[in-house]
Amino acid sequence: MTLQEAQAQVDTWIKTVGVRYFTELTNTAILMEEVGEVARIMARTYGDQSFKKADMAKDLGDEMADVLFVLICLANQTGIDLTAAFAKNLEKKTVRDADRHKNNPKLQGPAGTGPKP
Numbered sequence: 001m002t003l004q005e006a007q008a009q010v011d012t013w014i015k016t017v018g019v020r021y022f023t024e025l026t027n028t029a030i031l032m033e034e035v036g037e038v039a040r041i042m043a044r045t046y047g048d049q050s051f052k053k054a055d056m057a058k059d060l061g062d063e064m065a066d067v068l069f070v071l072i073c074l075a076n077q078t079g080i081d082l083t084a085a086f087a088k089n090l091e092k093k094t095v096r097d098a099d100r101h102k103n104n105p106k107l108q109g110p111a112g113t114g115p116k117p
Contacts, residue, residue: 003082010072027073034066 001009014021022030041060043049075082101107 003086006068007072007076007082010069011076014073014076021073021077024074024077027070027077031067031070031074034063034070037063038067 041058044051
C-alpha cells in the first residue's frame with residue numbers, strides 16, 4: 001500500500017465508519033496519546049521499566065499503526081500529500097546529512113558501543 005492509497009483508505013473509513021473527522025486539535029491530542037502508548041511499550045521492552053499487568057497485552061505494531069492512522073487523519077484534514085511531503089523530507093535529510101552520520105564517531109561500530117560524551 002502506498003501512502004497515497006493509505007490516505008484514501010483512511011478518508012473512506014472516516015466518512016463511512018467514523019462518521020466524520022475529529023477536529024484537528026482533537027486529533028493532535030489523540031496523536032500525542034498514541035505516541036505515548038508507543039513510548040510506554042518501548043520503555044518497558046527495550047528500556048529499564050518493568051511491565052505493568054495492564055501493559056502486558058499491548059502490541060507495539062498495533063500501537064504504531066494507531067499513530068500512523070491519526071497522522072494520516074491530520075494530513076488529510078490539512079491538505080498534506082504525505083507522499084510528496086515524505087519525498088521532500090527525505091531529500092532534505094539526504095542533502096543536509098550527506099556526511100554528518102558517516103563522520104560521527106558515536107555511530108562507528110555496533111549500536112551502543114560508541115564513545116560516551
